[in-house]
Amino acid sequence: MADKTVKELADMVSKTASAVQQQLVDAGLPARAEGDLVTELEQEKLVTYLKQSHGQEEKRRISLKSKTTSTARVTGSSGKSKSVNVEVRKKKVFEKPDPEKMAEELAAREQAMIESQARAAKDAEDRAATKKKSEDRQAATLAAMRASLGSSKKSDDKNDDISTSVVVKKGGKTTIEVKPKEQPKKKVAATKPKVETAAERKAREVRDKEQARLREIETETRRTQAEEAQKRTLEQMRKMAGQYTDQPATEVRKDEPLAEGLVGDALEESFEKERREIKRGTSTTSARGRGRRKNQDEREIKNRKNGLRSSQSSQHKFEKPVEKIVYDVEISEQITVSDLAQRMAVKAREVTKLLMKMGEIARESDTIDQATASLIVEEMGHNPVPVSDTKVEDDLKDAVDERSSNVQTRPPVVTIMGHVDHGKTSLLDKIRATKVATGEAGGITQHIGAYHVQTDRGVITFLDTPGHAAFSAMRSRGAQATDIVVLVVAADDGMMPQTEEAIDHARAAGTPLIVAINKMDKPSADPDRVLNELTAKEVVSEDWGGDTPMARISAKTGDGIDELLELISLQAELMELEAPLDGPAQGVVIESRLEKGRGPVVSVLVKKGTLKQGDLVLAGEHYGKVRAMTDEHGKRIQSAGPSIPVEILGLPETPAAGSEFLVLTDEKKAREVADFRTNRERERQLERQNAMRLESMFDQMEQGNVSYLNIVLKTDVRGSLEALLSALNELSTDEVKVRVISSGVGPISESDVTLAESSEAVLLGFNVRADATARRKADTANMDIRYYSVIYGLIDDVKAAMSGMLAPEHREKILGVADVREVFRSSKFGAAAGCMVVEGTIYRNKPIRVLRNDQVIFTGQLQSLRRYKEDVNEVRTGMECGLAVRGYDVEAGDKIEVFEIQEFARTI
Numbered sequence: 001m002a003d004k005t006v007k008e009l010a011d012m013v014s015k016t017a018s019a020v021q022q023q024l025v026d027a028g029l030p031a032r033a034e035g036d037l038v039t040e041l042e043q044e045k046l047v048t049y050l051k052q053s054h055g056q057e058e059k060r061r062i063s064l065k066s067k068t069t070s071t072a073r074v075t076g077s078s079g080k081s082k083s084v085n086v087e088v089r090k091k092k093v094f095e096k097p098d099p100e101k102m103a104e105e106l107a108a109r110e111q112a113m114i115e116s117q118a119r120a121a122k123d124a125e126d127r128a129a130t131k132k133k134s135e136d137r138q139a140a141t142l143a144a145m146r147a148s149l150g151s152s153k154k155s156d157d158k159n160d161d162i163s164t165s166v167v168v169k170k171g172g173k174t175t176i177e178v179k180p181k182e183q184p185k186k187k188v189a190a191t192k193p194k195v196e197t198a199a200e201r202k203a204r205e206v207r208d209k210e211q212a213r214l215r216e217i218e219t220e221t222r223r224t225q226a227e228e229a230q231k232r233t234l235e236q237m238r239k240m241a242g243q244y245t246d247q248p249a250t251e252v253r254k255d256e257p258l259a260e261g262l263v264g265d266a267l268e269e270s271f272e273k274e275r276r277e278i279k280r281g282t283s284t285t286s287a288r289g290r291g292r293r294k295n296q297d298e299r300e301i302k303n304r305k306n307g308l309r310s311s312q313s314s315q316h317k318f319e320k321p322v323e324k325i326v327y328d329v330e331i332s333e334q335i336t337v338s339d340l341a342q343r344m345a346v347k348a349r350e351v352t353k354l355l356m357k358m359g360e361i362a363r364e365s366d367t368i369d370q371a372t373a374s375l376i377v378e379e380m381g382h383n384p385v386p387v388s389d390t391k392v393e394d395d396l397k398d399a400v401d402e403r404s405s406n407v408q409t410r411p412p413v414v415t416i417m418g419h420v421d422h423g424k425t426s427l428l429d430k431i432r433a434t435k436v437a438t439g440e441a442g443g444i445t446q447h448i449g450a451y452h453v454q455t456d457r458g459v460i461t462f463l464d465t466p467g468h469a470a471f472s473a474m475r476s477r478g479a480q481a482t483d484i485v486v487l488v489v490a491a492d493d494g495m496m497p498q499t500e501e502a503i504d505h506a507r508a509a510g511t512p513l514i515v516a517i518n519k520m521d522k523p524s525a526d527p528d529r530v531l532n533e534l535t536a537k538e539v540v541s542e543d544w545g546g547d548t549p550m551a552r553i554s555a556k557t558g559d560g561i562d563e564l565l566e567l568i569s570l571q572a573e574l575m576e577l578e579a580p581l582d583g584p585a586q587g588v589v590i591e592s593r594l595e596k597g598r599g600p601v602v603s604v605l606v607k608k609g610t611l612k613q614g615d616l617v618l619a620g621e622h623y624g625k626v627r628a629m630t631d632e633h634g635k636r637i638q639s640a641g642p643s644i645p646v647e648i649l650g651l652p653e654t655p656a657a658g659s660e661f662l663v664l665t666d667e668k669k670a671r672e673v674a675d676f677r678t679n680r681e682r683e684r685q686l687e688r689q690n691a692m693r694l695e696s697m698f699d700q701m702e703q704g705n706v707s708y709l710n711i712v713l714k715t716d717v718r719g720s721l722e723a724l725l726s727a728l729n730e731l732s733t734d735e736v737k738v739r740v741i742s743s744g745v746g747p748i749s750e751s752d753v754t755l756a757e758s759s760e761a762v763l764l765g766f767n768v769r770a771d772a773t774a775r776r777k778a779d780t781a782n783m784d785i786r787y788y789s790v791i792y793g794l795i796d797d798v799k800a801a802m803s804g805m806l807a808p809e810h811r812e813k814i815l816g817v818a819d820v821r822e823v824f825r826s827s828k829f830g831a832a833a834g835c836m837v838v839e840g841t842i843y844r845n846k847p848i849r850v851l852r853n854d855q856v857i858f859t860g861q862l863q864s865l866r867r868y869k870e871d872v873n874e875v876r877t878g879m880e881c882g883l884a885v886r887g888y889d890v891e892a893g894d895k896i897e898v899f900e901i902q903e904f905a906r907t908i
């Protein structure tokens, strides 16, 4: 706001100059001519006056309102949790200060300032006076000092002050310091170093010697005094001991222990105790401990005085501590706190306490890693012996190997891999159909995950591992259990993602590859394209100068299959595959399942030695005697040599597919290793669970509202279980996580239902059914058990369930439309519209829109809906009705649209 003339001001507020002139006078300002200036201050005064006169006092209260909404999950009385919208409203009011009050405050502040300035000025005057006085006093002192010094010093220094007073200002304080006056520099420079004469040197040496002698005497005196004091103390102690033991005090000799007998023992014990406690990190001087010790000593002294010197009492009291047993504590890669404590023969609580001191909170059942466990063991005074998890097993295998003999050539084990639909199953079927002896018509009756065929060049064993991405886990295991990988590539499709994956798996396992270019019978077959694509992945055909054998085949017609088998046999010969024929068998579990009436049925592939009926087999965490053995045709056999797949009965449970098996003679050893593996598995599981807990915590925290889809899964065989688990894991998204709460092989039991119910999980069965009790329980709990026989069906359903858990989308749905034909005026409702429902249904209680020329002109609610004179809730297509819109007058020709907001589940 700058100074302005009356005219300018009048123009600004669109008033006449004379009106402004009058207002200025009314505001108590001097009268002005049109061209006179009105200063800024005057303008302000004028504005204030005008505001007051118009009753427009400045708004002094300002309110700020804020609203936050959030969703909270609460558990109702029924135990079910539900979402509740929480709205928090806040209001803050700021009050502007009253200008009059402000002016008063300002005036008061100014007054206070003036007063404080006056006080400050007075203080300054006083300080100056005090300073003057002290300077005078200082000057007088200095004069006196100078006078006294002048009389004691030579005339050289006569004119030089030895000190000078300096006014120093420090942090606003003024002080006067007396400083020795510096010697003038030129004088220092002029002074020559003094040369010591012979007499002076002698005198100095004598003085130095004398000083050294005095120092020596002083040191000696101190030492003797200290020794005497020590002697006196010991003498006193000895006398005390003599008193207690009724024995004469003897002289202390240097070569004797400082104290003996009762006191000696006590001292020694207390030192020993201290040493122990320091090691343990606890204090020896706790009040309780001191009190107890004192009481014990007093009791002991009393006994001695009374002549009660039974050896028993003294032995009991001062018996030296039993030598501590130091254990060599074996620590595997993961160990539970309780196990660790047990191995050190201490209570688990002691270990948890120590862990806590180290900053780690763990319960007795928690697992800790090898490094932490080693620290604990050391801290407790034992020797940690870290052991590899596999050591026990390695030892066992070495022992079995030693007993193997009669090494012979063995058949190759082949796995067929490739992309979906490239013809793996067709190839396996074709080989089986053409190569299985006619006597065994019907081919492979059992699904044992492997079979072997007889070719002109010998036996070949095929592992029947499926080829979808969901089975990648099994495939990689298959590659490790196999000697050769046959990679099937469809000639009309070429290299696909899973073809590449298969190549990687084979390479990772160091397994040689043979390529079968399949579907050569198809007109669209383009083998050269396949060769090119494979070359890009560094799989180069022998024809092209590489080292990968390739065969062009048709699993449909059987063309090229003999050539492929020939290539496999050649490769096997090159590899010189050998295995001991005699000795205990070793191998790998291919598949395992629970079969009604037969119990756990385990398919194994023998890799070394010969497996016989009656052998004691340890497979994974389970062991048992082979009760019966069948081949892939379901034929009972007594023994199986290297590379032969068989199915065995006799194990108490189903071991995991891919786990190794071996034959033992010592049942005790088998139990030991099985226990070790069970513990290891338990520890790993605990670890996984802990990780899951943590992970979910972090996820919840980070993402705020992550949903989980809990699953309880039961399958027929371990292979499908593992494949499903890996496929389900991959389904997790940022918004919805799939969590398999429990999984296993076998029918769905009552406990599965209970678990699913309590963890709000979906219960899925793959090729298994729920037993009668489980079904009843599920019915009572109103729970849905879903059965599948196709892996993709299960995965698709889970996907759908996950979609259901995604935050729904809100969409509008038009429920009905009515044309307004006529409008009547009603005293009660205002404008009432006579309508015809032309689409859907008009609902009385749903939101509506009024459309005019197909444009929305109003959104609201109906006030009434009538059929003839009756109030109704809905009117259907083709019916006439009368309606009134709340708060809006409709016109003839308008359309009334009834709609609702619907939630649509989103899919992933």
Ligand SMILES: Nc1nc2c(ncn2[C@@H]2O[C@H](COP(=O)(O)OP(=O)(O)OP(=O)(O)O)[C@@H](O)[C@H]2O)c(=O)[nH]1
Binding pocket: 418, 419, 420, 421, 422, 423, 424, 425, 426, 427, 466, 467, 468, 518, 519, 520, 521, 522, 553, 554, 555, 556, 557
């Ligand atoms: N024309 C022709 N069709 C074939 C040939 N081999 C397989 N097929 C067809 O290809 C389709 C897929 O064959 P599968 O053997 O099921 O393929 P896969 O690789 O085992 O498939 P997944 O088990 O799903 O991984 C089937 O319809 C077969 O009939 C072949 O050599 N020629």
